[in-house]
Structure formats: structure tokens, C-alpha cells
Amino acid sequence: xxxxxxxxxxxxxxxxxxxxxxxxxxxxxxxxxxxxxxxxxxxxxxxxxxxxxxxxxxxxxxxxxxxxxxxxxxxxxxxxxxxxxxxxxxxxxxxxxxxxxxxxxxxxxxxxxxxxxxxxxxxxxxxxxxxxxxxxxxxxxxxxxxxxxxxxxxxxxxxxxxxxxxxxxxxxxxxxxxxxxxxxxxxxxxxxxxxxxxxxxxxxxxxxxxxxxxxxxxxxxxxxxxxxxxxxxxxxxxxxxxxxxxxxxxxxxxxxxxxxxxxxxxxxxxxxxxxxxxxxxxxxxxxxxxxxxxxxxxxxxxxxxxxxxxxxxxxxxxxxxxxxxxxxxxxxxxxxxxxxxxxxxxxxxxxxxxxxxxxxxxxxxxxxxxxxxxxxxxxxxxxxxxxxxxxxxxxxxxxxxxxxxxxxxxxxxxxxxxxxxxxxxxxxxxxxxxxxxxxxxxxxxxxxxxxxxxxxxxxxxxxxxxxxxxxxxxxxxxxxxxxxxxxxxxxxxxxxxxxxxxxxxxxxxxxxxxxxxxxxxxxxxxxxxxxxxxxxxxxxxxxxxxxxxxxxxxxxxxxxxxxxxxxxxx
Amino acid sequence: xxxxxxxxxxxxxxxxxxxxxxxxxxxxxxxxxxxxxxxxxxxxxxxxxxxxxxxxxxxxxxxxxxxxxxxxxxxxxxxxxxxxxxxxxxxxxxxxxxxxxxxxxxxxxxxxxxxxxxxxxxxxxxxxxxxxxxxxxxxxxxxxxxxxxxxxxxxxxxxxxxxxxxxxxxxxxxxxxxxxxxxxxxxxxxxxxxxxxxxxxxxxxxxxxxxxxxxxxxxxxxxxxxxxxxxxxxxxxxxxxxxxxx
Ligand SMILES: Cc1cc2nc3c(=O)[nH]c(=O)nc-3n(C[C@H](O)[C@H](O)[C@H](O)COP(=O)(O)OP(=O)(O)OC[C@H]3O[C@@H](n4cnc5c(N)ncnc54)[C@H](O)[C@@H]3O)c2cc1C
Ligand code: SF4
Ligand code: SF4
Ligand code: FES
Numbered sequence: 001x002x003x004x005x006x007x008x009x010x011x012x013x014x015x016x017x018x019x020x021x022x023x024x025x026x027x028x029x030x031x032x033x034x035x036x037x038x039x040x041x042x043x044x045x046x047x048x049x050x051x052x053x054x055x056x057x058x059x060x061x062x063x064x065x066x067x068x069x070x071x072x073x074x075x076x077x078x079x080x081x082x083x084x085x086x087x088x089x090x091x092x093x094x095x096x097x098x099x100x101x102x103x104x105x106x107x108x109x110x111x112x113x114x115x116x117x118x119x120x121x122x123x124x125x126x127x128x129x130x131x132x133x134x135x136x137x138x139x140x141x142x143x144x145x146x147x148x149x150x151x152x153x154x155x156x157x158x159x160x161x162x163x164x165x166x167x168x169x170x171x172x173x174x175x176x177x178x179x180x181x182x183x184x185x186x187x188x189x190x191x192x193x194x195x196x197x198x199x200x201x202x203x204x205x206x207x208x209x210x211x212x213x214x215x216x217x218x219x220x221x222x223x224x225x226x227x228x229x230x231x232x233x234x235x236x237x238x239x240x241x242x243x244x245x246x247x248x249x250x251x252x253x254x255x256x257x258x259x260x261x262x263x264x265x266x267x268x269x270x271x272x273x274x275x276x277x278x279x280x281x282x283x284x285x286x287x288x289x290x291x292x293x294x295x296x297x298x299x300x301x302x303x304x305x306x307x308x309x310x311x312x313x314x315x316x317x318x319x320x321x322x323x324x325x326x327x328x329x330x331x332x333x334x335x336x337x338x339x340x341x342x343x344x345x346x347x348x349x350x351x352x353x354x355x356x357x358x359x360x361x362x363x364x365x366x367x368x369x370x371x372x373x374x375x376x377x378x379x380x381x382x383x384x385x386x387x388x389x390x391x392x393x394x395x396x397x398x399x400x401x402x403x404x405x406x407x408x409x410x411x412x413x414x415x416x417x418x419x420x421x422x423x424x425x426x427x428x429x430x431x432x433x434x435x436x437x438x439x440x441x442x443x444x445x446x447x448x449x450x451x452x453x454x455x456x457x458x459x460x461x462x463x464x465x466x467x468x469x470x471x472x473x474x475x476x477x478x479x480x481x482x483x484x485x486x487x488x489x490x491x492x493x494x495x496x497x498x499x500x501x502x503x504x505x506x507x508x509x510x511x512x513x514x515x516x517x518x519x520x521x522x523x524x525x526x527x528x529x530x531x532x533x534x535x536x537x538x539x540x541x542x543x544x545x546x547x548x549x550x551x552x553x554x555x556x557x558x559x560x561x562x563x564x565x566x567x568x569x570x
Numbered sequence: 571x572x573x574x575x576x577x578x579x580x581x582x583x584x585x586x587x588x589x590x591x592x593x594x595x596x597x598x599x600x601x602x603x604x605x606x607x608x609x610x611x612x613x614x615x616x617x618x619x620x621x622x623x624x625x626x627x628x629x630x631x632x633x634x635x636x637x638x639x640x641x642x643x644x645x646x647x648x649x650x651x652x653x654x655x656x657x658x659x660x661x662x663x664x665x666x667x668x669x670x671x672x673x674x675x676x677x678x679x680x681x682x683x684x685x686x687x688x689x690x691x692x693x694x695x696x697x698x699x700x701x702x703x704x705x706x707x708x709x710x711x712x713x714x715x716x717x718x719x720x721x722x723x724x725x726x727x728x729x730x731x732x733x734x735x736x737x738x739x740x741x742x743x744x745x746x747x748x749x750x751x752x753x754x755x756x757x758x759x760x761x762x763x764x765x766x767x768x769x770x771x772x773x774x775x776x777x778x779x780x781x782x783x784x785x786x787x788x789x790x791x792x793x794x795x796x797x798x799x800x801x802x803x804x805x806x807x808x809x810x811x812x813x814x815x816x
Contacts, residue, residue, distance in 0.1 A: 035624070036686070038725055039632040053705075099706040102696030102759065104717045111708030129721075135631060136721060143695040154686075177675055179584075206627045239603065242629045322629060325648050440615040483619035488584055489676045492619030 001416050004030040004151065006398050007171055007186035009158045009213060011037025013134075014366025014387035014394075015192030016141040018355070019150045021395025022190075027402065030151040032158055032173055032184060034208055034494075038142045041194050041206035042387065045134025046245035046318060048116060048126035049388075050381035051091035055108065055127075056115040062123035064088040071382060072563050074120040074276045075346075075375020076521035076531060078226065078539070080559040083353045083371045087382075090389045095127055098388070103140040105129045116250045116315075118380045120276035120570070124250075126381040131247050131318040137384060153184075157494050158212070160423055161189065161220045161362070164415035167407075168220070168361035172419045174494070179487030181423045183416035187405075188361045188398045191217060191349060192391065195367040199506045200342035201447035204236050204243040213368040215501025217349045218508070222357045223541040223554070225370040227347035227505070228512035231378055231522050232456050234280040236341025237327045238299040244319055244338055246380040248304055249273040251315050255284065256301040256335065257292040263300075271570040278377040278522040279570060281340040285456040294337065301335035340456050344383060346374045346522065347509070350541060355394025356401070365394040372539065376521020427482070430496060435481030439496045442480065442503075446473050450506055454513055459527045463514045470510055471549050474503050507550045508542035515553055516540065533565050573599050574651055576609050578621070579667040582676050594618075595663075606646040606666060607635055610678070623678040633724030636731075636790065637678055638667040643728035643788040669731035684740070685727050688747040692769055696754060697762035713758035720753035720798055722791050729785035729795050735778045742778040743770065745785035745795035751775075752798030755805060755815055767815070771806045 008019045011033035023029045031037065052062040067088040072079055099105060099113060106114040106129050118126035129136040145152065155176040162170040162183060170185035196211025197203035218224050234255070235244040249255070255273050257263045267283040268275035288298050304312055309332045312320055316331070323329050323336050348370035355363040355371075366387040373386055453466025477499055484492040518532035519525050537558050542551035576598060581591040596613045598604065607625055614621045623646070624634040630648040637646050640654050646666070656662050672680040729745040730736055736744045743751075751770045754760045770776055776799050785795045805815045 035626050035632070035634060036682070036725075039626045039634050041627065041632075043724075044627050044629060044631050096702075096704075096706055100696075100698070100702045102754070102757065104714065104721050104757075105706075107709050107711045107714045109711060111706075111710050113706050132631075132722070135724075139721070146690050147693075147695040177681075206629075206632070208626050240628075318631075325630065325650075486582065486584070486620055488582070489622035489679050490620075491614055491622060 001183045001185055001413060003185045003411070004028045005186060005402060006030070006188050006190065007032065007184050008190045008192060009171060010040070010192035010194060010366070011152065012040035012042040012192060012194050012366060012387065013138055013141060013384060014391040015190065016145050017388045017391030018190045018192060018365055018395035020141065020144050020148050021392045022398050023148045023150050025396065025399035027399060030153055030184065031145065032153045032156040032171065034155065034157050036154050037145065037152060038139060040138060041209055042384070043135045043138040044206060044243070045384055046131045046243065047118065047247035047250065048128035048133045048381050049095065049137065049384040050118065050121070050125050050379070051095040051127055051385065052088065052123070052125050053092060053095065053113060053115060053127065055112045056124040059115055059123040059125055062125050064091065066122055067091065067125060069563055070121050071373065071379055072375070073568060074379040075377050076568060077375065077537065077565040078520060078558060079373050079375030080371065081562045082559050083373050085562060086353050087373050087386060087389045091385055094388045094392065098137060098140055101140050101144050103129070104136050116247060117274060118250050119246050119274045119280065120271070120379045126247070126250065128247065131245050131316045134384060158216070159497055160419055161216050162411070162416050162419040163220050163359070164412040166359065168359050169411035170416055172423050176489050181420050183420050185411035185416050187402045187411070188363060190355065190363040190365060190394050190398065191368055192364070192366045193368045195345040196502070196505050197342055197345065199447060199450055199502050199509070200230070201444070201451040202236070202241050203342040204233055204241050205343070210498045210502050211345070211505040212498060212501050213364070214349055214505050217357065217362065217364065218504060218542070218544045220359065221544060222359050222362060223350045223543050224505070224508050225347055225350040225539050225541055226372060226512070227508040227542055228516055228540060229346035229376050229522050230342060230454070230509060231277060231344035231346060232281040232340040233277060233343035234284050234340055235302050235338040236343070237323070238337035238339050240326050241339070241341040242322055242326050243343070244302055244323065244336060246277070248302060248316055248319055251311065252307055254303045255280070256303050257287045258294045258296065259292055263287050263292070268570040275570040276377055276379060278524070281456055282524060284340050288339070299337040299339045302338045303335040304331040305333070305335065342451070344378055346370070346372070346376065346378055353393065354397035355390055356397060361401070363394045363398060365391045376523060427493065430480070430482045431485045433479070433481035435479060437476045437479040439480040439499050442473055442477055443499055446470065446503055446506055449473070450509070454510055456524065458513060458523070458525050460514070463510065467510045467514055470503065470507055474507065474549055477503055504544070511550050511553060512540040512542060537565065571599050571601060573597060574604065574609070575661070575663045576613060577663050577665045578613070578677070580677050581674060583674060584676070604651050606637070606639055606644070606649040606651065606664065609651065609664070610646060610666070622676040630790070631724060633726035636669055636726035636728045638669055640665055643669065643732060643790065645726065645790045648790060669727060671737050672727070672731050680727070682727060685730050685744070685746065688743045689725065689750060692743060692747045692751045693766045694750045694754065696757065696760055697765050698759070699761040707759045709758050716756050717753060719793055720749050722793055723749055724791060726790065728788040728790055732784040732788035734782055734784060735780060739778055741774050743775055745799065748776060748779070748802065749793070749795040749798040752802055756801065758816070767806070767809065770802060776802045776806070
């Protein structure tokens with residue numbers, strides 16, 4: 001058994017920022033990650049990170065209050081306003097901090113950080129480094145983690161929480177390099193495992209974004225919140241769903257249908273291409289569904305040609321490379337074929353503004369958590385911000401928790417050994433199982449069901465049919481087995497273990513969506529097209545029921561207090 | 571439907587019965603496009619669950635999937651089999667091997683411990699001596715431009731694996747770590763004096779580079795580590811003569 005004061009699961013922006021904060025408070029901190037932290041999905045983020053710095057010439061009147069309002073409205077008033085205010089206030093400070101740590105933001109002539117317009121924002125407040133902001137931020141935090149001597153355990157696949165007398169005391173991990181399961185015990189655990197995009201077949205997310213951290217918390221009895229709110233990004237590459245950042249539109253790119261029209265005119269005449277994502281994604285899907293895709297094909301164009309080679313090369317070089325490599329299209333010469341693609345998990349592990357869950361000792365931050373600041377629809381540039389703001393807050397609160405906790409006994413060794421034993425038993429059973437189902441086939445099937453039945457447009461009949469399919473996949477998943485039982489870098493083991501959690505997370509999403517008889521943000525129902533504040537201005541909570549197929553659903557009120565819900569017009 | 575053969579170098583040093591490297595062929599059928607990474611998943615799912623390889627972003631930004639494909643350093647996720655020379659033949663065979671000259675974990679997974687130890691050794695973080703300002707540290711676009719090349723490094727290891735000086739001297743820091751040193755020394759906000767210099771201004775560092783340029787050829791991000799290394803060599807001289815690096 002390995003012991004540290006704090007165990008952070010995940011080395012993306014949220015995990016690293018939490019670890020650095022806890023370390024600076026004097027704690028002994030370890031980060032466990034399935035991939036080297038510098039390879040985390042955060043590094044794929046392109047567009048930028050929001051903060052009301054007021055550096056842009058048209059952003060002088062910007063303020064954290066306006067940022068808070070845009071965020072609340074963009075999220076269709078489902079976000080908790082105390083959390084939103086906290087985030088937009090902290091934003092300014094954390095950006096300067098990232099700059100002081102060396103983050104290479106792009107610069108104005110006077111040396112200040114550049115900002116660009118982004119969707120749903122009243123002012124240009126998205127701070128950026130070319131179109132590689134996530135890569136730059138992530139590497140800056142990796143560097144700081146090394147500097148602060150945070151202990152990194154790389155290529156450790158975490159699969160279970162250690163819970164003793166209702167308190168979280170560590171995790172069990174599969175050591176991908178040396179093989180075998182090991183207990184990592186700690187006074188507190190921070191889950192920062194990112195989103196669950198891969199429960200969809202058409203995701204922009206990294207291949208390891210399987211929602212494992214959400215599933216671990218869920219199985220330990222912590223509720224998942226607002227899982228039905230899945231963001232679809234309007235511009236994923238047609239053939240691979242690889243993202244073309246919103247910054248492409250922030251810099252002036254057009255969306256064009258098969259008739260050559262800038263179709264956003266019909267849907268958001270004022271904000272046009274820079275309306276919030278849910279609206280732009282629905283618009284694109286409508287054009288495609290009604291036969292106005294390019295040459296009748298199921299995609300539309302993102303056209304950047306009028307920006308000119310110089311601007312594209314300076315501001316959007318990464319996008320250009322991706323379009324060339326993965327779609328065979330050079331945006332300087334040709335428009336890019338794009339489709340709405342699953343992009344972001346608004347929901348996640350239910351936490352308070354300090355990242356604490358209902359289970360003592362268990363925290364969550366980043367995309368795997370739901371504080372909630374994004375409500376029913378996240379604004380571009382707010383997610384990178386969330387990871388850093390709430391990673392930092394979680395790291396600080398862990399210190400307070402460990403100081404104030406009355407029970408200072410070390411983690412219970414027997415509970416740790418039992419948890420390792422449970423994992424070993426489970427894997428042994430999988431190895432011995434006479435598999436009649438194939439884990440990879442089931443995973444593919446599940447991801448196609450979510451894509452088809454829980455996409456941009458939803459309705460009762462479609463979702464019911466989808467839920468039935470998911471339930472049957474869940475049943476069949478009990479009959480999978482391992483095909484390879486080697487100890488080292490066993491991808492068969494990891495991908496098979498992933499499956500259970502992915503299906504359970506998908507079920508939370510599906511049941512939450514079916515139950516919510518309204519349209520709000522990214523959750524759009526063709527049979528209930530209006531937002532219904534009287535009945536549905538509330539968060540969904542999904543609780544695990546051992547032995548049952550799906551979750552128990554409960555609800556809790558949204559924290560208001562700053563802005564009254566109003567109709568969204570863009 | 572198209573068909574292609576992947577000839578994959580397999581080795582499990584832990585396997586007592588068969589610890590040696592050997593090649594195995596797998597037939598893959600696909601429609602439209604196929605990346606090497608997709609091909610590897612096809613093999614892992616359909617033929618052999620034991621195949622080991624690294625992956626994450628599948629969009630050429632995370633640096634996980636660096637391999638030696640058809641005799642060149644490439645990112646598996648970025649490599650469309652159509653663009654390989656082998657694709658032209660009627661019965662195409664793509665060879666996929668781990669990055670050479672690195673210790674092996676299994677199959678296509680190399681041991682990157684030394685690579686990251688050297689990265690850490692070089693002190694890859696901004697060193698400041700003055701107190702932080704209330705707002706950002708100002709940096710002119712001209713100074714910021716100097717960072718464009720080195721900050722695009724994804725730590726994939728291709729350059730490191732390709733460098734003859736690394737093969738010959740296991741303590742040599744290698745192109746990626748030195749490029750990182752350059753990234754900070756050249757940053758107008760960095761206030762390191764001797765801090766980092768002592769780590770690269772020696773025989774383990776820049777003087778071990780003989781400008782053979784393999785690293786430039788190998789880098790899938792088209793970066794030029796040698797540009798950084800040359801800058802560092804000149805900076806060391808500047809420092810001796812004028813007492814400053816930049
Ligand atoms: C293509 C793309 C572009 C984006 N662009 C923007 C943007 O411009 N602006 C913006 O605000 N947001 C953007 N987002 C969203 C944003 O990037 C993510 O929400 C955010 O980076 C998530 O960070 P994280 O730290 O929560 O998780 P990640 O960065 O996903 O990190 C998760 C970590 O957890 C580890 N992990 C996961 N499971 C396990 C396990 N079982 N065991 C051990 N370790 C595990 C992983 O190894 C990894 O280190 C973008 C998203 C995508 C997909
Ligand atoms: S130029 Fe220097 S670093 Fe690059 S391969 Fe040659 S010796 Fe190695
Ligand atoms: S310099 Fe290029 S080859 Fe070397 S690690 Fe960085 S990205 Fe990879
Ligand atoms: S999987 Fe990330 S670079 Fe290939």
C-alpha cells in the first residue's frame with residue numbers, strides 16, 4: 001500500500017491545478033494518471049479560456065458580472081449562480097497566475113494577453129494562445145507540477161475507490177507498466193478524470209474520455225448531476241468528428257449550407273455564427289435534416305477562405321493542420337465539411353463550490369464534476385476556466401478538510417486490502433468467464449444508440465426505444481470476458497473494465513433525458529419544445545442502485561440570487 | 571472495401587516462453603480512410619487482445635502514439651495509410667514497429683522513463699526572481715514569436731529516439747530536453763541566471779550534439795530542435811563574454 005496525504009486521480013488541467021494547490025499548502029500529494037499528464041485531453045483544447053480582463057479594444061467595459069450573466073444565460077438558467085459568480089470572479093486572478101507561470105498566451109502590441117470573441121459572450125473575453133490554448137495551459141501546469149515536486153504516478157489506471165465507514169480513503173489502480181493492482185491510500189481523493197464523450201459514437205473527445213471517474217464515484221454512492229445535458233459542438237470534422245474550434249468562427253468564419261446561404265441568419269440574426277453552441281448545433285442539424293447539406297450530403301461547410309492566408313496561419317494554424325491531415329482539405333483554399341458532434345459533458349459528479357461531494361474525503365473537479373457552472377449548455381472558453389478555478393479551490397479545501405477532520409486515524413489498511421482483493425476477484429472472474437458477448441462490439445453498439453437516440457434532437461418515442469436498447473446492452477455486458485490475461489499494458493483489461501462504467505453513465509444520461517419533459521439548453525425535445533421553469537428549474541441527481549439496471553432519479557433546486565430567468569434570444 | 575496488411579513488431583520481454591521480437595501479419599479491411607492507429611485498434615479488437623500501444627487524443631496533439639512506421643518516425647493517429655509509399659502496391663504491407671533505440675515495455679510501447687527524467691532535469695519551468703506584477707507579465711509579440719516553435723513540442727520522443735548522440739551516450743540530455751531548455755532561456759519573462767545553464771552547458775548537454783539533424787527529420791510536428799541547441803551554444807558564449815544569456 002502506498003500512502004500520500006492527497007490522491008489526485010487524473011493529470012489534466014483540473015487534476016494538476018488541484019495537486020499544485022494542495023502541495024503549496026504543505027500536503028504530500030500524488031497524481032495518478034492513465035496517460036502521462038502532458039498527454040491529457042486538456043491539451044487538445046484549442047480556442048481559449050474566458051476571463052473579463054478587458055484587454056480587447058472592444059472589451060473595455062467587460063466585467064466579471066457580465067461574464068457571470070452571459071454564463072448563466074448561455075446555460076439556460078440551470079447553472080448555480082453562486083458558483084458562476086465565484087468562477088467569473090476568480091477567472092481574472094487565475095489567468096494572471098497562469099501567465100506568471102509562463103503560459104505562452106498570444107500578445108497585443110503593448111504586451112498584454114490577447115482576447116477573441118467567443119459564442120454567447122457579450123464581449124471578446126476569450127484569452128488565447130493561437131488555437132492551441134489547451135496545449136499551452138496543460139504544459140504550463142505539467143511544468144509547475146514538476147517544479148513543485150508533485151509525485152506523479154504515470155500510466156496507472158484507477159478503477160475503484162476505497163471507502164471505509166462512509167469516508168473515502170484512497171483508490172485502487174492497475175499499474176500498466178509493472179502489472180498488478182495496488183492500493184493508494186490518502187486522507188482525501190480528488191477525482192479529475194475529465195468527460196465521458198466516448199459514450200457517444202460521434203465524439204470530439206480523446207479516446208480515453210470514457211467517464212471512468214464519474215462511474216467510480218457513482219458506484220460508491222455519490223450522485224451524478226444533470227447528466228442529460230450533453231453538448232454537441234457545431235463543427236466537428238465530417239469524417240472523424242475531430243474538432244474545428246469555435247475560434248474559427250470567433251475570427252470571422254462562416255457556416256454555409258448546400259444553397260450557399262449563411263444559414264445562421266435564420267436562427268440567430270444578431271449573434272449569427274457566435275450564438276451559443278446548442279443553438280448553432282441545432283441549426284446545422286436542421287439544415288442537414290431538411291436536405292440543405294452540401295450536395296444533399298449530411299454535412300455543412302465551415303468557410304474560412306475570406307479570412308485570408310495570413311490570418312489563418314497566425315491565429316488558426318492548428319485547425320489548418322488538422323483539416324489537412326484528417327479531412328484532406330486546406331481551409332485557405334477550400335471550405336471545411338463539418339457536422340454537429342458530441343463535445344462536452346455538462347453533468348458530472350455532484351459537488352459544491354469547493355469541489356466537495358456528499359462523501360467525506362471525496363472531491364471532484366473539472367469536466368467530470370458538476371458544480372454546476374455550465375447549467376444546460378456550456379459556453380466556449382468556460383470549461384478550461386472551470387478546470388483551473390475549481391481545481392484550485394478543491395486543492396485548497398482538501399487542506400482545510402484534513403486540518404479540521406476530527407478523526408485523525410490513518411486510512412484503514414484492511415479496507416484498502418479488501419478493495420484490491422475485490423478488483424483481483426473481479427478480473428479473475430472475467431478471465432475465467434465463458435464469454436458469450438464481445439466487449440468491443442457492445443461498446444460500439446452502445447455508442448451508436450446514444451448517438452441515434454440521445455442526440456441534438458430528442459423525443460419520447462426515440463428515447464424510450466434507446467433506453468430499452470441500453471438496458472439490453474447492460475444485461476448482455478454481464479457476459480463479457482477477458483481475451484488476454486497478461487500483466488503488462490493489458491489494453492484488453494482496461495477496455496473491458498471501462499465498459500461497465502460507460503454503460504452506467506450512459507443510462508444516467510438516458511433516464512435523466514427521458515424524464516425531463518422540457519427543452520433547456522442542449523437538451524432539446526421535439527415533443528416539449530419550451531423551457532418549463534415552473535416544473536423543471538431543478539438539477540437532476542442520479543443515484544446508483546446496486547443490482548438494478550438504472551439509477552434512482554432525484555432532483556434539487558437551482559441556486560439563483562443574481563439573475564432572474566428570462567427567455568434566451570440571440 | 572480496401573484491404574491492407576499490417577506487419578507489426580511484437581515483443582513481450584516478460585513472456586518467458588517467447589521473449590524475443592518477432593513480426594506478425596494482420597489483414598485489415600476498411601472503407602474510405604484508415605489511420606495506422608485505427609488499424610491497431612482493429613487488430614486489438616478483432617485478432618489479438620494482447621497488442622499493446624499508446625493512444626489518447628487521436629488528433630496528433632498528445633504525443634502518445636509515436637512509432638516507427640514504414641521506416642520513418644510518425645504519429646500513428648496522423649498517418650493515413652493512403653499516404654504511405656507502401657500503399658501504392660497491389661498488395662500493400664505497412665510495417666509498424668516501436669521507436670527504435672529505446673527500452674521496450676511491450677510491443678509498440680517504449681519505456682519513456684529516461685526521456686522524462688531528462689526533461690525534468692533541465693528545469694522545464696519559468697524561473698522568476700522578481701515579485702509578480704498585479705496583472706500579466708508584459709511580453710511583446712516579437713518576443714512571444716520566439717516561443718512559437720519550441721512550445722509546439724508534444725514530447726512524443728521521436729527526436730530522442732532518432733538521435734545518434736543519445737544512442738552513443740546514455741547521459742546525453744537529447745534534443746527534446748534541450749529544446750525545452752531553449753524554450754525557457756529564450757522567453758523574455760524568464761529570469762534564470764545560472765540555474766538552468768549549469769545543466770545544459772556541458773558535455774551531457776549541448777556539446778554532445780553534433781548537428782547530425784536526425785531529430786529534425788524525425789519530428790512529426792516539423793520542429794527544429796537543432797535551432798534551439800545552436801541558440802543555446804551561442805548563449806553560453808554570450809554569457810561568458812557579456813554575462814547575459816539573451
Ligand atoms: C477538442 C476539444 C477542444 C476543446 N476546446 C476548449 C476550449 O477552447 N476552451 C474551453 O474552455 N474548453 C475546451 N474544451 C473542453 C476542455 O478542454 C475540457 O473540458 C477540459 O480540458 C477537461 O479537463 P479535465 O482536467 O477535467 O480533464 P482531462 O484533461 O480530460 O484529464 C483527465 C485526466 O484523467 C486521467 N484519467 C481518466 N480516467 C482515468 C482513470 N480511470 N485512471 C487514471 N487516470 C484517469 C487522464 O489520464 C487525464 O490525465 C475542448 C474539448 C475538446 C474535446
Ligand atoms: S542534431 Fe544533435 S540532437 Fe539532433 S539528432 Fe543530431 S546530435 Fe541529436
Ligand atoms: S521536438 Fe518534435 S519529435 Fe521531439 S519530442 Fe517534441 S514534438 Fe516530438
Ligand atoms: S493519439 Fe495523440 S498524438 Fe496520436
